[in-house]
Amino acid sequence: MKNKKILMVDDDVDFCAAVKLLLESRDYEVILAHDGKEGLEKARTVEPNLVILDVMMPEMNGYDVCVVLKADPKSRSIPVILLTAVDQAIFKTTYTKQMGLMTEADDYIAKPVDSTELVRRVEELLIRRV
Amino acid sequence: MLSKPNILVVENNIAVLNKITELLTSGSYNVASAETSMEALGIIQKNPGRIDIMLLSLDLPRLGAMPLLETLRKAKSPILVIVMSADCGEEAIEAIHAGAYDCIRKPFTTGRFWVKMNRSIERFHLKRQLESLQKERRIIQGPVSDSMLAILDSMADGLLAADLHGSLVYCNSKAAAALDLMCDEFGRPKQQVIKNKELERLLADTIGQEPDSLPKGHEICLWEVGEKRLRVHIDPVFNRDGELIGVVALLHDVMHISGLNNIKDDFIFMVSHQLKSPLSSMLMQLSVVVDGLAGDLNSKQKDLLSKAKEKTKGMISLVNDLLDFRRIEEGKVLQQIERLDLREILQRTVELMAISAEEKNIAIETHVDTDQPFVTGDRNAIEAVLVNVISNSIKYTPGGGRVAVTIYRSAEDVRIKVVDTGIGIAQADIQRIFDKFYRIRSETTKNIAGSGLGLSIVKRIVDLYKGTIHVESEENKGTTFIISLPAAR
Numbered sequence: 001m002k003n004k005k006i007l008m009v010d011d012d013v014d015f016c017a018a019v020k021l022l023l024e025s026r027d028y029e030v031i032l033a034h035d036g037k038e039g040l041e042k043a044r045t046v047e048p049n050l051v052i053l054d055v056m057m058p059e060m061n062g063y064d065v066c067v068v069l070k071a072d073p074k075s076r077s078i079p080v081i082l083l084t085a086v087d088q089a090i091f092k093t094t095y096t097k098q099m100g101l102m103t104e105a106d107d108y109i110a111k112p113v114d115s116t117e118l119v120r121r122v123e124e125l126l127i128r129r130v
Numbered sequence: 131m132l133s134k135p136n137i138l139v140v141e142n143n144i145a146v147l148n149k150i151t152e153l154l155t156s157g158s159y160n161v162a163s164a165e166t167s168m169e170a171l172g173i174i175q176k177n178p179g180r181i182d183i184m185l186l187s188l189d190l191p192r193l194g195a196m197p198l199l200e201t202l203r204k205a206k207s208p209i210l211v212i213v214m215s216a217d218c219g220e221e222a223i224e225a226i227h228a229g230a231y232d233c234i235r236k237p238f239t240t241g242r243f244w245v246k247m248n249r250s251i252e253r254f255h256l257k258r259q260l261e262s263l264q265k266e267r268r269i270i271q272g273p274v275s276d277s278m279l280a281i282l283d284s285m286a287d288g289l290l291a292a293d294l295h296g297s298l299v300y301c302n303s304k305a306a307a308a309l310d311l312m313c314d315e316f317g318r319p320k321q322q323v324i325k326n327k328e329l330e331r332l333l334a335d336t337i338g339q340e341p342d343s344l345p346k347g348h349e350i351c352l353w354e355v356g357e358k359r360l361r362v363h364i365d366p367v368f369n370r371d372g373e374l375i376g377v378v379a380l381l382h383d384v385m386h387i388s389g390l391n392n393i394k395d396d397f398i399f400m401v402s403h404q405l406k407s408p409l410s411s412m413l414m415q416l417s418v419v420v421d422g423l424a425g426d427l428n429s430k431q432k433d434l435l436s437k438a439k440e441k442t443k444g445m446i447s448l449v450n451d452l453l454d455f456r457r458i459e460e461g462k463v464l465q466q467i468e469r470l471d472l473r474e475i476l477q478r479t480v481e482l483m484a485i486s487a488e489e490k491n492i493a494i495e496t497h498v499d500t501d502q503p504f505v506t507g508d509r510n511a512i513e514a515v516l517v518n519v520i521s522n523s524i525k526y527t528p529g530g531g532r533v534a535v536t537i538y539r540s541a542e543d544v545r546i547k548v549v550d551t552g553i554g555i556a557q558a559d560i561q562r563i564f565d566k567f568y569r570i571r572s573e574t575t576k577n578i579a580g581s582g583l584g585l586s587i588v589k590r591i592v593d594l595y596k597g598t599i600h601v602e603s604e605e606n607k608g609t610t611f612i613i614s615l616p617a618a619r
Binding site: 012014015017018019021022024025056111112113114115117 | 406407408409410411413414415417418421423424442443446485
């Protein structure tokens with residue numbers, strides 16, 4: 001069976017590299033994009049099984065990318081995990097609820113994210129879609 | 131409202147004793163009785179300050195009434211004494227010389243008893259009122275020397291004092307200028323009403339506090355009066371007997387430093403944000419390497435990198451706490467006030483904590499002992515309270531321990547009780563655990579990472595919501611936190 005493809009969109013190159021190693025160790029194929037526009041393009045060309053989107057990116061941020069992905073019937077069904085560093089215990093719910101509803105993202109993870117936690121969330125979403 | 135005096139009846143004639151007791155009880159007075167002066171003395175000594183009026187028969191056998199009166203006079207007892215005798219003659223005059231207030235002649239009719247009694251009770255109330263007036267006055271009416279006034283007036287900061295009614299009783303020239311008050315040369319304000327609503331509220335809050343509650347006043351806030359920005363420090367004033375007699379406020383002009391403060395805040399905010407992303411990256415990189423995904427590690431390498439990973443986590447939580455703190459100071463924790471179900475918030479918090487508790491093999495138990503676990507507040511703020519206090523307990527509880535959280539009602543409050551089987555807090559440290567950046571340094575805590583901000587975040591939020599935190603702890607046994615928040619109406 002072909003490996004599942006994950007598109008990782010984050011302007012932090014080092015972070016991307018580490019996540020790539022992590023997910024590849026679980027036999028996923030990982031494609032990287034470093035800004036919102038590149039992310040959207042790759043989402044169209046690569047047709048990933050899942051997208052991990054950093055919220056804080058220059059120019060086109062993760063929320064905007066997510067909204068565009070969810071508005072397009074072709075990419076609508078691809079599960080999206082939003083990642084953000086703008087989180088604390090204090091603001092967690094507001095972000096998950098409000099932004100989640102607005103963008104229709106499928107999951108939300110606060111940075112810093114634990115490696116095991118990231119893998120768990122990815123697997124949950126992919127299994128749900130089988 | 132005037133409180134009814136407690137009355138002690140000392141009479142060896144049981145029939146008379148019963149009659150008086152009956153009369154007083156029917157007037158809903160609290161009555162104690164004694165048949166000898168020794169017994170009476172015992173009651174007085176066992177209940178210091180509790181007996182207000184004593185009805186004393188002069189016909190007591192043995193020791194008699196006079197030695198008791200003498201003893202009370204020597205002890206400067208405030209008890210109002212009314213003697214009772216058959217003739218109110220020589221002996222009664224002697225008793226009045228010894229400090230008694232009046233004499234009731236025996237036998238008496240109900241009518242005559244009450245005439246005398248009511249007069250005495252009225253006297254008691256007047257005495258009480260006079261005492262409390264004097265006490266309140268004492269905050270300013272004590273001897274103040276000219277040089278003391280000059281010193282207060284020469285201070286760079288404004289100083290003002292108010293009595294228990296919230297009336298202004300003193301202000302120095304700086305305070306007068308800052309608040310547009312007119313004062314005479316002794317610092318006595320020409321108008322006693324303070325125009326500043328904020329000050330009135332703070333005074334009322336400080337005065338209205340429970341005498342045992344912590345901290346005692348010490349409220350700091352910022353006022354903007356016209357062009358001025360004042361940092362205000364309010365403290366209760368206690369007399370030598372520890373009684374609250376008023377409040378004192380120190381007004382510090384912060385116009386020039388508020389600019390600096392903004393720069394500092396912006397700096398912290400910027401640094402925190404700039405630190406967060408790279409730290410998150412580092413954590414992920416270290417996790418991947420420690421998990422062996424970038425090649426095998428020997429045990430020494432793994433050990434070193436695991437430690438680096440923990441340190442990185444610690445830095446991230448410090449940054450998070452700093453950002454949380456800023457939000458509190460900006461008042462963002464009061465933004466969206468809604469009715470909140472603590473049962474639901476507790477459940478979510480415990481889910482959030484599950485991983486860190488599991489890693490340490492700590493059991494978290496929750497109980498909700500009320501069907502009204504509702505408070506009003508900002509969801510994020512109340513969540514932060516629970517998250518911080520529970521994670522604190524997990525942090526300071528050794529592996530294999532237990533953290534139990536109970537939510538229950540107590541009168542108008544909803545309480546959150548967090549009990550752990552942790553390392554406990556020394557008495558000397560309990561006062562300080564809510565201070566910003568305070569961390570207890572000891573052998574047991576040196577390996578526990580923390581910013582020292584978590585509990586001060588809790589404290590600030592709870593204070594903002596007019597709640598209280600109570601801490602009990604025994605070293606090596608555990609700690610109990612009880613947070614009371616006003617219940618939603």
